[in-house]
Amino acid sequence: MIAEQRIVTERLGIIDPQKIEDYIDHHGYEALRKVLTGMSPADVVDVIERSGLRGRGGAGFPTGIKWKYVSKTPGDQKYVICNADESEPGTFKDRLVLEGDPHTIVEAMIIAGYAVGASVGYIYIRGEYGLSQKRFSHAIRQARQNGYLGEHILKSDFNFEIHVHSGAGAYICGEETALIESIEGKRGEPRTRPPYPTTNGLWNMPTLVNNVETLANVTAIIRNGAEWYHAIGTPSSAGTKVFTIFGKVNSRGFFEVPMGISLRQAIDTFGKGMASGSTFKLAQTGGSSGSLVPPDLLDIPMDFDSFKAGVVMGSGALLICDQNTCVVDLARVLLNFFRVESCGKCNPCRIGNMRAQTILNGIAQGIGTMKDLENLEMIGRYLYEMSNCGLGQTAGSPLRDILTHFRPEVEAHIISKDCLAGVCAMSGQPALV
Ligand SMILES: Cc1cc2nc3c(=O)[nH]c(=O)nc-3n(C[C@H](O)[C@H](O)[C@H](O)COP(=O)(O)O)c2cc1C
Ligand code: SF4
Structure with a gap:
């Protein structure tokens, strides 16, 4: 029996997301304090790199390497962008974090800014996510009032500010360069790459773009260490993954497990089996841009490399379809x-x-x-x-x-x-x- 292991969603349903005191009581802002009082930016990048964290926005790019690219690129002004556009159909993991534990993203963005040398952050939140925008904006105000955001954070020399930007309903604006164009006030069309945002991003400056779930791992990694994180999951894909499961199963919702769960395990354990009268025909995994998985691939362990065997993990959306699907x-x-x-x-x-x-x-x-x-x-x-x-x-x-x-x-x-x-x-x- 596969059990949940909660890192990204550890505080969901446990704290009041609107109270910074609740967050602080549950290890909140400990990682930021650790970073600002005893770690150099290069130390932080090194921990993230050694942890094996890979981007949860879909492609699985190694997060530490991306942080290193931005940190090593010279620039008078650098930016951190949190991609909270989450428009992949069936995916709602990022919304859960923003609504249920917004301070973990505020804290992670500040740490990321310190690590790469950025003083300004943007979070691009899907236009339909009104509650996420409200909760996150509230968290920013509280963080500023309590000395975690703004100038001389925790009495250090480090300054960081975060701005909230609302999307307007275009799927393509989740693509990082279209998102950057959109923040710049232009039509949301992807740029031709290279150059990549790490060197030529927002306003043509070095920019770190990370997904909400990626960033939601950062504070736990800083607190518990790279080795702790690396030991969770599969050899190529460290850590846990938040999946959303829906369609013809008995129980719909989300769950967080170490990387490597198979579709069969996901359906049996967290979907509580196929719905009455339904026989498994196929699953759409990873959203619209993922894969259609037939019954003979039900036992493939899902991680960033399972696409080679025909099962794309992507955003972690699992749409379960039965015999009535053409x-x-x-x-x-x-x-x-x-x-x-x-x-x-x-x-x-x-x-x-x-x-x-x-x-x-x-x-x-x-x-x-x-x-x-x-x-x-x-x-x-x-x-x-x-x-x-x-x-x-x-x-x-x-x-x-x-x-x-x-x-x-x-x-x-x-x-x-x-x-x-x-x-x-x-x-x-x-x-x-
Ligand atoms: C059409 C399209 C839509 C995308 N939508 C999202 C999205 O909603 N959220 C997201 O984090 N990444 C999305 N991405 C991936 C981003 O371009 C980018 O790779 C990601 O934000 C990088 O963060 P990560 O390294 O933490 O995964 C999308 C990519 C494409 C091509
Ligand atoms: S840039 Fe090209 S591939 Fe990408 S959405 Fe636009 S038309 Fe499609």
């Missing part, structure tokens, strides 16, 4: 999402998503041909190879996955005009998109 319809919904959310800057993504969705519509309506499947494969390849940013590069994943794992079901729509799940447009049911 894979053609599911792919149509996902491609529609990417079509709508594409910023339109580059052709492969702007046109490719639209073309793929049109082809899938035809297949679902019974007018598809076998040539369509070749075209879908080609579009998926072009999206991956030629798109400017991660949105386009991952948009072809559902196409790849349905054609790899569920090809006979897709072909049945073309050859025998049959929807095996009995739910898509050709079966007389209303189309989802």
Whole structure:
């Protein structure tokens, strides 16, 4: 039986998130005090690097290396950005932290600023997250009143300020360079990289961008040490992961476990099994840009490297689907999402998503041909190879996955005009998109 281990979510439901005293009573601001009274910026970067922490925004980039890049890049002004856009469908882990323990992010941002040499931080919070914005703004005010934020923090020579920036509902603004453009007041379109934000970020200055969950690990690592953290999880992916589970399971919500849990364990232990009358058909893991996982991959341990075996961990969203899911319809919904959310800057993504969705519509309506499947494969390849940013590069994943794992079901729509799940447009049911 897998048990929860709470680091990121350790104070959720235990403290009153609106009271700084509660946070302080639960080891709050201890890590900041430790850093400012006995560690150099290089020491802090070293601890984060040795801990093995990797970015929880989806890609798993080693956090210590990113901190080191920013710390070593000269710049009159550097910035720390906390990415709290959290627009990946089905993902709500960052919201839970911001609403339930906002001071841990305030504290981590200050520590990150000290480590990389930044004096200004921004948090970019998803526009729909009104309560997160309110709680976080309140936490900033309290931290300032208590000497943890502003000038001469804890009577040291270190100054740091944090600004809250609200998103406005665009998925692409979670991509770090589009987010930076958005803070600068421009249209949220990803930049061409390199250069990366570590050298040319906000206002063209060295900028550290980290996800909420990434930062939520920082204070515990500073307090307990790199070795403690590194011993948790799998060899390539240290620490815990917060997962959100929903769909056809008995219990929906979130849980935090050491890296390496399999989908089967997640469903059985935290989803409390498949819902009555439901048989597992597939799971969408890691959100829209993740993977569609068939039953034979249920036992793959999930971490940042499990994508090689066909299971993307990504943001940790686990959508569990049963026998009533049509894979053609599911792919149509996902491609529609990417079509709508594409910023339109580059052709492969702007046109490719639209073309793929049109082809899938035809297949679902019974007018598809076998040539369509070749075209879908080609579009998926072009999206991956030629798109400017991660949105386009991952948009072809559902196409790849349905054609790899569920090809006979897709072909049945073309050859025998049959929807095996009995739910898509050709079966007389209303189309989802
Ligand atoms: C289309 C798209 C959307 C993204 N959305 C988010 C998001 O909502 N939150 C997030 O932290 N990272 C998101 N990312 C990843 C960020 O670009 C970036 O890698 C991340 O914030 C870095 O933080 P980390 O190293 O702590 O993971 C997104 C990337 C892409 C391509
Ligand atoms: S891949 Fe899509 S979202 Fe990314 S820059 Fe190109 S058009 Fe915009």
